[in-house]
Amino acid sequence: MLENDSVSPTLAERRAEATREGVIEAAWTLSRSLGLTGWSMRELAKAVGIKAPTLYAYFDSKDAIYDAMFRQSYEQKGSSGDAEPYLAAHGERDAFKLAAHDFFDFCTDDPTRYQLMFQRTIPGFEPSEQAYAASQRSYERFAQQLAAVGVADQAHLDLWTAMISGLTAQQISNDPTGDRWRALVDTAVDLFCDHVGIPPTGDQNP
Amino acid sequence: MLENDSVSPTLAERRAEATREGVIEAAWTLSRSLGLTGWSMRELAKAVGIKAPTLYAYFDSKDAIYDAMFRQSYEQKGSSGDAEPYLAAHGERDAFKLAAHDFFDFCTDDPTRYQLMFQRTIPGFEPSEQAYAASQRSYERFAQQLAAVGVADQAHLDLWTAMISGLTAQQISNDPTGDRWRALVDTAVDLFCDHVGIPPTGDQNP
DNA sequence: GTCTATACTGTGATAGAC
DNA sequence: GTCTATCACAGTATAGAC
Numbered sequence: 001m002l003e004n005d006s007v008s009p010t011l012a013e014r015r016a017e018a019t020r021e022g023v024i025e026a027a028w029t030l031s032r033s034l035g036l037t038g039w040s041m042r043e044l045a046k047a048v049g050i051k052a053p054t055l056y057a058y059f060d061s062k063d064a065i066y067d068a069m070f071r072q073s074y075e076q077k078g079s080s081g082d083a084e085p086y087l088a089a090h091g092e093r094d095a096f097k098l099a100a101h102d103f104f105d106f107c108t109d110d111p112t113r114y115q116l117m118f119q120r121t122i123p124g125f126e127p128s129e130q131a132y133a134a135s136q137r138s139y140e141r142f143a144q145q146l147a148a149v150g151v152a153d154q155a156h157l158d159l160w161t162a163m164i165s166g167l168t169a170q171q172i173s174n175d176p177t178g179d180r181w182r183a184l185v186d187t188a189v190d191l192f193c194d195h196v197g198i199p200p201t202g203d204q205n206p
Numbered sequence: 207m208l209e210n211d212s213v214s215p216t217l218a219e220r221r222a223e224a225t226r227e228g229v230i231e232a233a234w235t236l237s238r239s240l241g242l243t244g245w246s247m248r249e250l251a252k253a254v255g256i257k258a259p260t261l262y263a264y265f266d267s268k269d270a271i272y273d274a275m276f277r278q279s280y281e282q283k284g285s286s287g288d289a290e291p292y293l294a295a296h297g298e299r300d301a302f303k304l305a306a307h308d309f310f311d312f313c314t315d316d317p318t319r320y321q322l323m324f325q326r327t328i329p330g331f332e333p334s335e336q337a338y339a340a341s342q343r344s345y346e347r348f349a350q351q352l353a354a355v356g357v358a359d360q361a362h363l364d365l366w367t368a369m370i371s372g373l374t375a376q377q378i379s380n381d382p383t384g385d386r387w388r389a390l391v392d393t394a395v396d397l398f399c400d401h402v403g404i405p406p407t408g409d410q411n412p
Numbered sequence: 413g414t415c416t417a418t419a420c421t422g423t424g425a426t427a428g429a430c
Numbered sequence: 431g432t433c434t435a436t437c438a439c440a441g442t443a444t445a446g447a448c
Binding site for chain 2: 035036037038119120123124155158159161162163164165169170173180181183187188191194195
Binding site for chain 4: 222256257259260263264
C-alpha cells in the first residue's frame with residue numbers, strides 16, 4: 001500500500017487501483033458462477049493472471065475483498081434507482097410503487113449481490129467501519145425519500161422495510177426465475193399506503 | 207450404519223442412536239456459541255469425547271450433521287405452537303395474531319436455528335430429500351391452518367409468508383435483543399386481515 | 413515495489429490396524 | 431467402533447528474485 005497524500009495520484013497508484021478493480025470484478029464473476037464462498041484465493045489469482053500471494057499486495061485478506069465488494073454494492077445502489085425523480089411526475093402511491101419495484105428489481109437482478117448486502121452469509125465476514133458507513137448512508141437516503149413523501153415515523157419505515165424486503169427474500173429463495181412474489185408488490189404497497197394514510201391515486205381531494 | 211429391519215432395535219443400535227443424538231446436541235451448543243460454521247469436526251469430536259474420524263462412523267459428512275439438525279428443527283416446529291387450538295377459543299383475527307406471534311417467537315427464540323431453517327447460509331449445504339420433505343410437511347400444516355380460517359388463495363398465503371417472515375428477519379438481523387419489529391406484528395396482521403376480508407374482532411355481524 | 417517460490421497451520425475426509 | 435496416520439486443499443505469511 002503506497003502512501004501519497006498529494007492531490008493527483010502517481011502512475012503507479014493508478015495502475016495499482018486498476019488492478020484492484022480488476023480483482024474485484026473477477027471476484028464478482030467467480031461469485032456469480034460458484035457462489036460467494038465457492039472460490040479460493042488461488043482461483044481468483046489465476047482469473048486475474050497473477051499468483052495467489054500477489055493478491056495480498058492489493059488486499060489484506062479475503063475478507064478485505066468481500067469488504068470492497070460490499071461497499072461497492074451500496075454505492076451502486078445509491079447511484080441508481082432514486083425514487084425522487086418520480087415524485088414530481090407521479091401521484092404519491094405510484095411513487096411508492098416505483099420505489100418498491102426499484103428495490104425489488106435491484107435485488108433480484110443480482111442475487112449474489114443481494115446475498116452479500118443483506119444476508120449474513122459469509123462465515124466470519126463483517127463489514128469494516130467504512131463499508132458499514134456506506135450501508136448507513138444508503139439507509140439514510142432511503143429514509144429521506146420516504147420522509148419527502150410524508151412518511152417519517154420510524155415504525156412506518158420499519159413496516160415498509162419488513163414488507164418489501166420480505167417479498168424480495170421470498171422471491172429470491174423460493175422462485176428465483178419467476179414472478180410469484182413480485183406480483184404482490186403493488187398489493188403490499190397499497191396496504192401500506194392505506195395504513196399510513198396516503199390517499200389512493202386519483203383521489204386528490206379527500 | 208447397521209441394517210436391521212426388525213421391529214425392536216438391538217441394544218447396539220439404541221446405543222448408536224444415543225451417540226448420534228449426543229453429537230447433534232453438541233453441534234447445536236457449538237453452533238449457538240460459535241456460529242453454524244464456526245466449529246470444526248475436531249472441536250465437535252472433542253466436545254463429545256471421541257476422536258474426529260470416529261464421527262464419520264455416525265455421520266457421512268459435516269453436511270450430514272447439518273442435515274440432521276435441519277430436519278430436527280422442522281419436526282420441533284411441528285410439535286409445538288400449532289395455532290389450531292386457539293381457533294375455537296378466540297375470534298379469527300386473534301387467531302391470526304397468535305399464529306403470527308408463535309412463528310415470530312419460534313424464530314427469535316433461537317436465531318441459530320432460524321438461520322439453519324430459513325437462510326441459505328452454510329456454503330455447499332443443501333437439505334437431503336428426507337430433510338426437505340420434513341420442511342414441506344411443515345409448510346403443508348401451515349397452509350392447512352390458514353385454510354381452516356378461510357385463507358386458501360395461494361397469493362394470500364404468499365403475502366402472509368412474506369409479511370411475517372419479513373418482520374422476523376428484520377428483528378433478528380437488526381435488533382436481536384429488542385422488540386422493534388415484534389411490536390409491528392399485530393399491525394401487519396390487521397393489514398392482512400383487512401385485505402383478505404377477515405372482519406375485525408368484535409365485529410361478527412358485518 | 414511487484415512478483416514468485418515455498419512453507420506453515422488448520423480443514424474435511426479417508427485408509428487401515430486393532 | 432475407535433483409533434493413528436495421512437491426504438488434499440484452504441487461507442495466509444515470509445523470504446528473496448527481479
